[in-house]
Amino acid sequence: MNQWRKTEVEGWDAWTGETEQLVVTIVPELGGKAVSLQNRKTGREWLWRSDKPLGNEGYGTSFAAGDESGWDEMFPAIDAGAYPQAPWQGRAIPDHGEVWSRAWEHQTTSLALTCRIGGVQFPYVLEKTYTFPAADTLRTEYTVANLSGAPFSFLWAAHPLLxxxxxxxxxxxxxxxxxxxxxxxxxxxxxxxxxxxxxxxxxxxxxxxxxxxxxxxxxxxxxxxxxxxxxxxxxxxxxxxxxxxxxxxxxxxxxxxxxxxxxxxxxxxxxxxxxxxxxxxxxxxxxxTGRMDELAHAVREGEVAVVPARGVYRWHLDVTLS
Incomplete structure (x- = not known):
């Protein structure tokens, strides 16, 4: 079964993946966001959608100025603020992070969709790959690669508005x-x-x-x-x-x-x-991966994820519908 196919949502190129149980639609150009997650058996749409046109106003703008809809990635912080540690101390992190407002590169096979994006203020690559390990489950596998010679502290949180x-x-x-x-x-x-x-x-x-x-x-x-x-x-x-x-x-x-x-x-x-x-x-x-929304606060409290110099940090997130 070819699980991924190219589609379109409000004029935006999208990719839709489906099994017998669920169907998900991703828009790589809009921060790699999911705009739909449906239970095929019941017809229920789980993701919330505002009445605004789909899209955002670009890097460094307020999340509330965009469509505010669906499932976005918040990285490398949630609140706007300054990076707290050397060698990037003082560099600005926008509201909801760097990656939700920008286009992600992407590639597909019949069984997987992979999206990736590099940093603006920081030398990282964030990559995520969507697969279906079971008919009722969507898996997203994440990797952060630190391209620098210094440790990189970050906050990541899923932001699926339901x-x-x-x-x-x-x-x-x-x-x-x-x-x-x-x-x-x-x-x-x-x-x-x-x-x-x-x-x-x-x-x-x-x-x-x-x-x-x-x-x-x-x-x-x-x-x-x-x-x-x-x-x-x-x-x-x-x-x-x-x-x-x-x-x-x-x-x-x-x-x-x-x-x-x-x-x-x-x-x-x-x-x-x-x-x-x-x-x-x-x-x-x-x-x-960390606690509270401001990166500087999480670093002070020791509740933050860290990618070693030239290292990687990997995790996954499964969502199951029943």
Whole structure:
């Protein structure tokens, strides 16, 4: 079966890969983003789409100025800021990183799509290869190659914006019990760095509990970004070798689950936007190689991934639909 074929989305060249269970569409010119991830058996589209035209305004621009849709790669940081270490200290990293706003080179075989991109301010090559290890699973294998003679610190996080509805359930390893707030609209969960229990946090607005494990209605007020404080794979809940995060719909029985190697991707973040940011209603489960969104903060805390001089850093991310 030829699993990959060239297609077009709103005038952009795209590649669509499919199995009996799922179908995914990637646009290499737009940061190598996935614009569609569907369950073929149920017809469900998992990726959220805004009403903006597909595209962005180019390197160094705000993520919010683009279409804000689908599944992007955030690398080598999430927040805009300066690189904190020599020999690149002070070099600017744009909002959501360097790679989401630029075209990726790509090549295909019948069974794989490979996309790659080089750095602007930094000497790296980021490569990802999509395959289908099973009919219900899309695998993305990542490699960062450091082309320099100095270690390179980075943050990577997947940014798959998901379509959600009230009552859907989030699933994370049992040993993840505490979150740390990166952003909270109206300060509902506290300021940056505030810690809250998972899944029942405390609202500074209502004074009552907030069940973070259940998708809330689109109230137009709340949006949160938070990281779990624990490293995946250290406790019994996530096992010694793999991490996971999932979301399910009790109304239909459908689910989406991410699996990834906890030794290389030891952190997990959640972006839950219930209308409080840009009026959008969406949620993202974000496996990450570091913790919190600013690279300088992650370096100070020792919660960052590092590619050795002339070295490589490899990991993978599986998404399974059921």
């Amino acid at each position: 379509q959600v509805r009230e009552g859907m359930k989030l699933h994370v390893p049992n040993d993840l019990k505490v979150i740390e707030v990166s952003y909270s609209a109206e300060g509902r969960l506290g300021a940056f760095g505030s810690k809250q229990p998972w899944p029942l946090a405390h609202s500074s607005i209502s004074g009552g509990p907030v069940d973070l494990s259940t998708v809330e209605p689109n109230a137009g007020r709340f949006a949160e970004k938070y990281y779990f404080t624990g490293r995946l794979g250290l406790g019994s809940g996530s096992g010694s070798g793999s991490g996971y995060a999932g979301i399910s719909d009790p109304a239909t029985g459908e689910a989406l689950t991410f699996y990834f190697p906890a030794d290389k991707v030891p952190y997990l973040a959640v972006w839950a936007n219930y209308g409080g940011f840009g009026g959008n209603y969406q949620l993202a489960l974000e496996p990450a």
